[in-house]
Structure formats: C-alpha cells, structure tokens
Amino acid sequence: MEYRTMKHGETPSLLGFGCMRFPTLADGSIDEEKAEALLDHAIENGVTYIDTAYPYHNRMSEPFVGKVLKKYNRDAYYLATKLPLWDVKTLDDVKEMFQKQLDRLDQSYVDFYLLHAMDKEKWELVKRLGIIPYLEQEQQAGRIRNLGFSFHDEYEVFEEILTARDWDFCQIQLNYMDVEHQQGIRGYYLAQERGVPIVIMEPNKDGALANLPADIESIFRAYDPDASMASWAFRWIASLSNVKVVLSGMTTMAQVVDNLSVFHAFKPLNHRESILVEEAAKAIRAKTKNGCTGCNYCMPCPFGVDIPKNFKIWNTYAMYENKEQAANGFQSLDRSNAFASVCKKCGACENKCPQHLPIRAHLEQVAMDRKTWGIDEQE
Known part of the structure; x- marks a missing residue:
C-alpha cells in the first residue's frame, strides 16, 4: 500500500475507504456482516483512512463505523467525518453536533474533520456563526x-474559501472527466500552490468510469486487457502528487480486492497511458447529444419542463450508457411532472438560449430516446 504525507506528518493510505456505499439489506439498512467484512479486509491489507459523515446511510454510518473500529488500536487508522452544516442554525447547534458525532463514533477525537459540502451559502453561514474559531x-x-x-x-x-485561512486539507471531486467541473483541475493546482493536501472524492464519477461503454473500454483493453476500468481512473487521479488520499465507496469484496491491487504497488500513469486517458475522455465527451451547459437561461418553462435536467440525463446516458442512473434521474423528474414529454413546443426557451439550441426538437428526442432505452414514465 502506498502512503503519502499530510501537512502535519500523518501518513494515511493512498486508498481511503468511503463509508457511504456499504452493502444494504432489503429495508435499506446497512448489511453489517458484509460491510464489516469489507472494512476488515481493507484495513488488514493496509487501508488506514476511513471516511464517514453524519448523514450517510440514513445517519447510521457513523455508529456502525465506530463500532467496527473499536476492535482496532486507535493509532492503526485515521478517522474522518464531517459537520452537516444544513442541520445547524446556531453555534450551539455546532457544538452539540460535534459532541454527538464523537459519541456516535465512540471516539475521543477525530483525525480529519470537514465542513461538509461547502458552497457559497454554507460558507456565509460558517462566517456568520463563527464556526471556524470554535x-x-x-x-x-x-x-x-x-x-x-x-x-x-x-x-x-x-x-x-481556500484562501481564507491556512487549511490542513480539503476534499474535492475530481476525475479525468471532471477537470472543468466545480473547482476542477484549477482548484487542485491552487491547493497545491498553497500547500493544502488534497483528498479526492468521486474518482470514478459515481461508478460511471468503472463501467464504460464497450467502445470506450476497448481503448484501454487494447493497451492492457487485464486492467479494470476503475484502475485507470484511480491511477489518473493518484498520479497527481498533491493527492494524498483517494476515496472509494466500496460495496462489494470484488471492488475492495481490485482497488487494493491498484494501490499496493501503485504506478503513476506513464506518458502513453496519460494519452490513452485523454483519448478516452475525448471519445466520451463526443457522445454528448447537445451542448447544453446548464446555465438555466431557458428557465422557467411555462409548462414546468426542467429543460437543463432533461438534457443532463440525456447527455449523461449517451456518454456512459448507465440505464439505472438515467432511470433514477427521470423518476425524479416524473415526481415533479417536469419531464420532456410535457413540452408544448411554445418556443419561449429557444429565444433565451445562449447556445441557440433547437430545444423543442431535442426535448422531443429525449422523450423518444427514453422509450428506446426502455425507461417509460410509469417506472
């Protein structure tokens, strides 16, 4: 297992165990027997960074993780959890929440504590309540x-946020398809410049990069027929030197074993491999159906269609061919009656679109493709 050094000398494993995708039972609760086996196997094979959060698994991840970790020496692992800012309105709420998390984890301290899912609104809350000084x-x-x-x-x-203080670390979403998403690769380089170590989430883009369409997969198979698609995404992100931990939300033992194989004798991408990843990313992007940027200038639709979300689901399915993900996306639209078939072709959206997209025709195609994919509006 490769270990990298954090700001204050800690040396966590490069592979971190993300505790938000444990196997579950029919009622949605954590399958504790299977999940404990996954954690045990990872820890016994060198994983030392365990990442959980208050809301994971319907708020049951912290207590479960704390219970499993009690059988290990406290200096054998690094524990990370996060402050759920959406649940606090006063500084007293923050104090109560932090103590509650320590109690739920059955710990006297947390190695890595994060302000969870920071954005502009939450940052304003953090400043207003004086959360940082506390x-x-x-x-x-x-x-x-x-x-x-x-x-x-x-x-x-x-x-x-990054330049507001001297942070010990930060956690960002980054993978070879998201170099311009959220803070993107610019954010990585800014953190590197300021000496802030990086923890990576979504290195496989919620599993999309671990299960690629056959034509994209063939790009990698031609070079190395035995390497998993996930391993390419892991090696791309971990080839960045300021990445200290790469989180993986592992659900099966096969995923744990494959991930361990990548990080036990980690090899950064060589020049040829880097070019292959760039070629694959370019081929994936070429599959997009239209150039919607999600700017929302077309909204609101007079008839309630969520135009950007329909296009996002449409483009994402075209790129990754993940039917389950597309079905979940369309079902969320169905509940709000915002799916493409509601379009009345009034054209109000097209007059406002800065990309000059033929939105009406594309929405019609979204509805047709949805049927072709076998995802109807009654699911």
Whole structure:
C-alpha cells in the first residue's frame, strides 16, 4: 500500500475507504456482516483512512463505523467525518453536533474533520456563526487533529474559501472527466500552490468510469486487457502528487480486492497511458447529444419542463450508457411532472438560449430516446 504525507506528518493510505456505499439489506439498512467484512479486509491489507459523515446511510454510518473500529488500536487508522452544516442554525447547534458525532463514533477525537459540502451559502453561514474559531478551539484541545472542508460549487467560491485561512486539507471531486467541473483541475493546482493536501472524492464519477461503454473500454483493453476500468481512473487521479488520499465507496469484496491491487504497488500513469486517458475522455465527451451547459437561461418553462435536467440525463446516458442512473434521474423528474414529454413546443426557451439550441426538437428526442432505452414514465 502506498502512503503519502499530510501537512502535519500523518501518513494515511493512498486508498481511503468511503463509508457511504456499504452493502444494504432489503429495508435499506446497512448489511453489517458484509460491510464489516469489507472494512476488515481493507484495513488488514493496509487501508488506514476511513471516511464517514453524519448523514450517510440514513445517519447510521457513523455508529456502525465506530463500532467496527473499536476492535482496532486507535493509532492503526485515521478517522474522518464531517459537520452537516444544513442541520445547524446556531453555534450551539455546532457544538452539540460535534459532541454527538464523537459519541456516535465512540471516539475521543477525530483525525480529519470537514465542513461538509461547502458552497457559497454554507460558507456565509460558517462566517456568520463563527464556526471556524470554535473548531480551532476544539483542534487546540486535541479533539480535532486536522481541520478541512469538502466542496461542491464553482471555482471562484473554492478560491475564496481556500484562501481564507491556512487549511490542513480539503476534499474535492475530481476525475479525468471532471477537470472543468466545480473547482476542477484549477482548484487542485491552487491547493497545491498553497500547500493544502488534497483528498479526492468521486474518482470514478459515481461508478460511471468503472463501467464504460464497450467502445470506450476497448481503448484501454487494447493497451492492457487485464486492467479494470476503475484502475485507470484511480491511477489518473493518484498520479497527481498533491493527492494524498483517494476515496472509494466500496460495496462489494470484488471492488475492495481490485482497488487494493491498484494501490499496493501503485504506478503513476506513464506518458502513453496519460494519452490513452485523454483519448478516452475525448471519445466520451463526443457522445454528448447537445451542448447544453446548464446555465438555466431557458428557465422557467411555462409548462414546468426542467429543460437543463432533461438534457443532463440525456447527455449523461449517451456518454456512459448507465440505464439505472438515467432511470433514477427521470423518476425524479416524473415526481415533479417536469419531464420532456410535457413540452408544448411554445418556443419561449429557444429565444433565451445562449447556445441557440433547437430545444423543442431535442426535448422531443429525449422523450423518444427514453422509450428506446426502455425507461417509460410509469417506472
């Protein structure tokens, strides 16, 4: 297992176990027997960074993880969890929540504590309530060893937050398809410049890069027929030197074993392999159906169609051919009656679209493709 050094000398495993995708039972609860076996196998094979959060698995991830970790020496792992800012309205709420999390984890301290899913609105809340000074007090008291944040917003917001103080680390979504998404690769380089270690989430883009369409997969298979698609995504992101931990939300033992094989004798991408990843990313992007940027200038639709979301689902399915993901997306639209077939072809949206897209024709095609994919509006 490869280990990299954080700001204050900690050396977590390059592969981190993300505790939001444990196997579950029919009622949605964690299958504790299977999940514990996954954690045990990972830890016994060198994984030392365990990442959970208050809301994961209907708020049951923290207590479960805490229970499993009690059988290990406290210095055998690094534990990360996150402050759910959407659940706090006052500084007292923050204090109560942090203590509650320590109790749920059955821990006296957390190695890596994050402000969860930071964006512009949450950052304003953090400043308004004085949350940082309080967490710094907890850090001085030894109950927090490293203070950071996870992020979901645009680059400008990331820059503002990252440069506001001397953070111990930060966690970002980044993979070879998301170099311009949220903070993107610019954010990575900014953090590197400021000496802020990076923890990566979604290295496989919610599994999309682990299950590629056959024609994209063939690009990689021609070079190395035995390497998993997930391994290419992991190696791309972990080839960045300021990436200290790559989180993987592992659900099966096969995923744990494959991921361990990548990081046990980690090899950064060579020049030829880097070119192959670029070729694959370019081929995936070429599959998009239209150039919708999600700017929302076309909204609101007089008849309730969520135009950007329909196009996002349409383009994402075309790129990755993930039917389950597309079905879930369309079902969320169905509940709000915002799917493409509601379009009345009034044309109001096309007059406002800066990309000059033929929105009416494309919405009609979305509805037709949905039927072709076998995802009807009654699912």
